[in-house]
Amino acid sequence: MSSYLIRGAAVVGGEPTDLLLRDGIVAEAGRGLSAKGAEVVDADGLVALPGLVDLHTHLREPGREDAETVDSGSRAAALGGYTAVCAMANTSPVADTAGVVEQVWRLGREAGLVDVQPIGAVTVGLAGERLAELGAMADSAARVRIFSDDGNCVADPRLMRRALEYVKAFDGVIAQHAEEPRLTEGAQMHEGIESARLGLPGWPAVAEEAIIARDVLLAEHVGARLHVCHVSAAGSVEILRWAKRRERLTGRPSKVTAEVTPHHLLLTDDRAAGYDPVFKVNPPLRTAEDVAALRAGLVEGVIDAVATDHAPHAVQDKECEWGYARPGMLGLETALSIVVDALLDDLGWDGIADRMSRAPARIAGLADHGHDPAKGRPANLTLIDPSATWTVEPTALASRSRNTPYAGFTLRSRVVATFLHGQPTVLDGKVLR
Amino acid sequence: MNIRHLLSASDLDRRDATAVLDTATEMAAMARREVKKLPTLRGKTVVNLFYEDSTRTRISFEAAAKRLSADVINFSAKGSSVSKGESLKDTALTLQAMGADAVVIRHPASGAPHRLAHWIDGTVLNAGDGTHEHPTQALLDAYTMRSRHGRIEGLKVAIVGDVLHSRVARSNVHLLHTLGAHVTLVAPPTLIPVGVTGWPVDVGYDLDAVLPGADVVMMLRVQRERMTDSFFPSEREYARRYGLDADRVRAMPSHAIVMHPGPMNRGMEIAPEVADSARSTIVEQVANGVSVRMAVLYLLLGGVK
Numbered sequence: 001m002s003s004y005l006i007r008g009a010a011v012v013g014g015e016p017t018d019l020l021l022r023d024g025i026v027a028e029a030g031r032g033l034s035a036k037g038a039e040v041v042d043a044d045g046l047v048a049l050p051g052l053v054d055l056h057t058h059l060r061e062p063g064r065e066d067a068e069t070v071d072s073g074s075r076a077a078a079l080g081g082y083t084a085v086c087a088m089a090n091t092s093p094v095a096d097t098a099g100v101v102e103q104v105w106r107l108g109r110e111a112g113l114v115d116v117q118p119i120g121a122v123t124v125g126l127a128g129e130r131l132a133e134l135g136a137m138a139d140s141a142a143r144v145r146i147f148s149d150d151g152n153c154v155a156d157p158r159l160m161r162r163a164l165e166y167v168k169a170f171d172g173v174i175a176q177h178a179e180e181p182r183l184t185e186g187a188q189m190h191e192g193i194e195s196a197r198l199g200l201p202g203w204p205a206v207a208e209e210a211i212i213a214r215d216v217l218l219a220e221h222v223g224a225r226l227h228v229c230h231v232s233a234a235g236s237v238e239i240l241r242w243a244k245r246r247e248r249l250t251g252r253p254s255k256v257t258a259e260v261t262p263h264h265l266l267l268t269d270d271r272a273a274g275y276d277p278v279f280k281v282n283p284p285l286r287t288a289e290d291v292a293a294l295r296a297g298l299v300e301g302v303i304d305a306v307a308t309d310h311a312p313h314a315v316q317d318k319e320c321e322w323g324y325a326r327p328g329m330l331g332l333e334t335a336l337s338i339v340v341d342a343l344l345d346d347l348g349w350d351g352i353a354d355r356m357s358r359a360p361a362r363i364a365g366l367a368d369h370g371h372d373p374a375k376g377r378p379a380n381l382t383l384i385d386p387s388a389t390w391t392v393e394p395t396a397l398a399s400r401s402r403n404t405p406y407a408g409f410t411l412r413s414r415v416v417a418t419f420l421h422g423q424p425t426v427l428d429g430k431v432l433r
Numbered sequence: 434m435n436i437r438h439l440l441s442a443s444d445l446d447r448r449d450a451t452a453v454l455d456t457a458t459e460m461a462a463m464a465r466r467e468v469k470k471l472p473t474l475r476g477k478t479v480v481n482l483f484y485e486d487s488t489r490t491r492i493s494f495e496a497a498a499k500r501l502s503a504d505v506i507n508f509s510a511k512g513s514s515v516s517k518g519e520s521l522k523d524t525a526l527t528l529q530a531m532g533a534d535a536v537v538i539r540h541p542a543s544g545a546p547h548r549l550a551h552w553i554d555g556t557v558l559n560a561g562d563g564t565h566e567h568p569t570q571a572l573l574d575a576y577t578m579r580s581r582h583g584r585i586e587g588l589k590v591a592i593v594g595d596v597l598h599s600r601v602a603r604s605n606v607h608l609l610h611t612l613g614a615h616v617t618l619v620a621p622p623t624l625i626p627v628g629v630t631g632w633p634v635d636v637g638y639d640l641d642a643v644l645p646g647a648d649v650v651m652m653l654r655v656q657r658e659r660m661t662d663s664f665f666p667s668e669r670e671y672a673r674r675y676g677l678d679a680d681r682v683r684a685m686p687s688h689a690i691v692m693h694p695g696p697m698n699r700g701m702e703i704a705p706e707v708a709d710s711a712r713s714t715i716v717e718q719v720a721n722g723v724s725v726r727m728a729v730l731y732l733l734l735g736g737v738k
Contacts, residue, residue, distance in 0.1 A: 188543075196628030199543040199565030199603055204627070274551075275544025319522050321542035323563065 001423065003027070005035050009043035009383055011373050012050075013349030019048065021379040024422040029375045041427070043383050046416055049353050051083025051380035052336065053360040053369050055175070055259050056150070056229060056307035058328070059085075059116070061107060062100070063092025068312035068400050070107035070116060075398040075433075076310070076332040077114040078425035081382035081415040084361065084369045085114055085310075085332070089121040090151040096121035096132035098140035105142035113425045113433065117364060120144040122163050122174060126152045131163060138170040145365045148175035150229055151282075153211060155181050160215060164224035171365065173225040173257075176215055178236070179283065183207035188323055190269040190284040198272055200322065203284045205233035212236050216243040216256055227363055228258040230309050232283035234293030241302045257363050259307035260294050262338035263329055263405060267291075271405070277318050277325030278405050281311070284327075298355060299346045305360040308335045312401035330404040333397050336384065337411035344386075344413075368421075379422035388414040398431060434732050438550045438557040442568040442607035449732075450575070450611055456728035457576050457721070464500070464724065473735050474503035477534040482524070482549075483560075484510040484540045489695065489719065490560050494537045494569075497726035503734075506533075521545060525552035535734055538562070556733050564598045570694055571604035573725040575612060577714050578649055580721070581690050586613035591643045593619045593675060594653030594702055595664075597626050601694045602653060606632055619643050620675065623664040624655075640675055644684045651692040652677050652702045668701060678704040682712065690714050 003022035011017045011029075018033035019026055028035075054077065060068035070087070077085045087104050089095035095104060101118040108116020120137035124130055126149045137144040147167060154160045154176060163174050184207045189195050191202020212228055216239065219226035231237065236258075243256045263281060268288050271279040279285060297303040311328025318325050339352060347355065353372065361370025371377040391410045394402035418426040425432055434449045445453070463469065479498040481491050491507065498505045508528075521540075528536055535556040538546050543563030550557040561567040579585050590609055596602045596618050609616050610633045617635040618625060629636055637643050644650065655675075657668060665671045672678075677691065691703075691713045699705045708715060 191627055193628040193631030196626035196631060197603070199563055199600060201564075202627065275547040276551075316520065320520055321540070321548055322544045323542040 003035060003038040004041055004419065004422070004424065005033060005038040006041045006043045006048065006383070009046050009048035011048045012353050013047050016044070019373050021419060021422040024379055026373050026375055026377050026379050029373065041417060045387065046383045046385055047349055048373050049081065049349065049382050049384060050357040050370055050372050051382050051418065051420065052081045052356045053364065053366060054082055054085040054308050054310070054332065055146070055227070055305055055360045055364060056309045057085040057087055057332065058090070058311045059087045059104070060312055061091065062103065064314070066400070067314045070104060071111040072398060072400045073310070073312070073332070074108065074111040074113040074116065075431045078418050078420070078431050079398050079415060080332040080334070081336050081384065081418055082114055082332060083380040083382070083418065083420045084117060084364070084366050086117045086119050086146055086364055088150050089119050089148060090126055094121050094125050095119065096124050096126070098133065098136040101137050101142040101144050102140050113431065114420060115366065115369070117366060118142045118144055119146045119148050119175065122147045122149045122154050123159065128152060128155055128159065131159070131166065134167055134172065135170065138172060145170070145172050146175050146227070147172055148177065148229065150175065150177045153177050153179040153181060157214060157218065161218050161222060164219050164226060165222045168224050173227050173363065175227040175229050176211065177229050178208045178211035178215070180207040180210050189272050189280070190286045192269065192287060194269045194272060198275070200272065205235055205286065205290070208233050208283055209235040209239055213239050219255060223255070225255045226257070228256070230261050230264065230283055230307065231258050231294065231297070231303055232264050232286055232290065234290045237293045237297035237302055240297065244302060257304045258302070259305045259360070260298055260303045261307060261309045262331055262335045264294055265291060265298070265306070265342050266338055267405060272322070275322045277320065277322050278329070278403050280322060280325050280327050281329050282327035295343060295346070299343065299351070304355070305363060306335065306339055306355050307360065308332050312399050313403050314401060318403050328403065330397065330399050330401060333399070334392060334404060334406050334411065336415060337390070337413050338406070340386070340413040341411055379419055381419050382415055383417040384413050385416050386413045388412070390414050437733070438546070439568050439729060439733065440546050440550060440557065440559045441566050442571045442604040444568070445608065445611060447611050450572070450608060453572055453725065453728045453732060454576050454579060456731060457724040460727040460731070461721070461724040470500055470502060472502050473731055474498065474501040477503045477734055478506065478532060479503045479535045479537065479730065480506045480508055480528055480533045482508045482528070482536050482538045484545070485561070487539050487561065490539060493719070493722040494560060494726050496723050497730055500723070500727055501730055503730070521548060522552055525549050529553045529555070535730065558729065558733070561600055563600065565600050566604045567600040568604045568608070569722070569726055569729060570601050571608040572729065573718055573722045574605055574651065574692060574694070575608055576721045576725050577692065577718050578690070581714060582648060585609070588614040588648045589617070589646055590614050590649040590651060591617050591619055591647040592651045592653065593640060593677070595624045595655045595659060596620050596653065597624045599653050605651065606634055617643050621665050624659070640681065641684065644681055645686065647685060647689050649690055649692060650677065650685060654694065654696065654698060655702050657698070657701070672701050676702055676704065677707050679706050682707050682710070692718060694718070
């Protein structure tokens with residue numbers, strides 16, 4: 001295995017530092033390092049961040065390999081600066097057994113571009129009726145710790161309580177897709193002024209807020225961890241703020257965590273105006289007030305992490321009528337640029353490192369990830385050119401699908417290189433395999 | 434007109450909308466002649482692409498196109514490749530290849546005409562999409578109001594019924610606002626969209642309070658299925674609170690008219706004696722539909738004015 005000497009990277013935006021990567025760790029960090037035989041990577045003007053960690057990725061394999069595979073999704077992830085992704089369970093077959101999660105885990109190892117950590121389904125077939133064999137998935141080679149029926153809500157309060165309690169045995173966490181299904185039957189977009197004008201059935205924010213409020217109370221009652229997926233509404237941020245303040249009052253560490261997607265930090269429901277389903281997503285794009293509240297929540301730490309909800313869809317599932325299209329957007333290759341665009345001034349590089357790497361690594365229990373590049377730490381990191389700009393061209397993305405909502409957007413900052421366990425997966429902005 | 438498609442009534446500014454109504458007046462005059470035909474669209478192909486059964490609207494568009502000498506192709510989703518699962522995009526490309534100059538589309542999905550317009554070069558006319566809009570219905574309603582009242586500016590129009598699911602209501606709100614009428618929506622709160630705050634209208638829940646000040650009362654069709662989804666408790670309760678019966682008509686000013694886009698639920702939103710009364714414009718609306726659709730086709734395809 002080669003060793004690499006990264007010259008002059010601003011570690012988390014700090015002073016230029018040399019980093020020597022050897023045997024999977026940062027062997028040396030300092031100025032004026034030299035190392036015989038090491039390949040030199042000039043990082044003048046680049047920012048080094050801990051490798052990004054995505055809590056919410058749809059890799060579509062097994063089942064919809066026409067939309068994405070573990071391999072193509074891994075390429076997209078590496079290009080986006082990620083060194084670990086958590087693969088959602090709503091595949092076909094559903095990742096609700098040790099067999100399927102081990103298959104996904106193995107495919108991730110074979111691709112070798114990013115650590116693929118499978119998420120297990122909470123209920124058999126995501127049907128919301130009985131628990132999947134959560135312990136078997138936890139004990140499998142995939143060592144599953146996050147469980148989610150994402151795409152569906154664990155709506156039955158009794159079943160949700162049991163799931164929250166049960167996974168305490170192995171420090172698991174339930175990642176809830178918060179959507180009260182009776183309030184969103186047939187829903188197509190955020191319920192508000194735009195949905196009224198466009199004549200599309202509305203997805204009211206209260207369907208998310210009500211489930212989050214319920215689950216926060218359930219988790220507290222049984223002393224369990226709860227992670228809230230893709231928070232989209234201002235009211236949800238308010239409830240999470242209340243939940244975290246409440247746990248501070250009780251003196252116990254907060255066991256509620258939450259994520260927000262880049263698209264909910266940037267885009268609003270008026271994008272639906274042309275009925276282009278590339279803007280259809282679940283939960284839906286909401287209003288400018290919601291975007292502002294989500295940004296504030298992320299900066300404040302009420303929302304712990306940015307997660308992509310990378311959701312590839314085949315062309316035919318998006319080139320159709322809005323009501324018939326599948327919800328979801330690509331996210332892995334654009335996430336960092338969107339967050340930098342929206343929030344670098346408020347978060348700084350340290351805040352971005354926290355919300356996109358440290359916090360998600362902690363939530364997912366990925367011990368090798370989420371460490372700032374420093375001597376002795378695992379060499380999972382990414383190099384960013386903060387002065388570069390690039391224009392999003394859907395056909396140029398590594399994903400097998402093209403459903404990015406950012407086509408034609410010019411974004412700032414670009415991933416130049418990514419290192420996984422000390423070896424490059426991306427160099428000069430190109431994925432190595 | 435400067436627009437290529439008619440997807441929403443909001444595509445029309447006041448000048449365009451007035452041009453449609455004025456042209457429709459000329460078309461109506463022509464319909465009284467012995468030879469009811471103009472050569473304007475000779476050589477043009479108009480496709481009626483209907484994904485929902487709507488004999489009334491399809492026939493109206495067909496008659497309009499034929500009176501302008503266009504070639505008309507009726508493409509019904511039933512018994513066609515569409516029922517075999519052909520996508521809207523592939524259907525669009527087929528129509529494009531056939532050289533359709535205009536496609537009149539009726540579709541159960543809101544926004545389908547917008548998607549179609551994205552894929553073909555010809556003109557797209559929205560003949561009703563899901564719960565979104567039905568702009569030519571609004572134009573014929575406006576035409577009817579103008580012919581009965583002599584103006585639209587300043588008219589007080591009450592639109593009563595299932596506004597939430599009504600494409601007729603959405604188009605009427607846009608067009609009547611553009612033309613300077615004052616609209617009040619009346620319905621049980623469950624059938625008014627939460628986002629109505631963005632509309633240039635007043636909202637009322639009490640029909641009896643609105644009727645004495647109305648110049649036009651437009652009743653919307655209320656589907657009986659709404660009852661099973663708890664939008665209201667029962668058909669009878671709906672009829673009692675929001676149905677237009679003879680007693681309520683007596684509370685209206687003597688000059689006020691009663692409109693309905695059809696098809697009606699007699700005895701539900703409108704009593705039979707009201708539907709058949711002299712104040713009712715329901716049959717007139719159908720006749721006006723042909724003139725207005727002729728005007729729209731003429732202005733969009735004829736390349737004049």
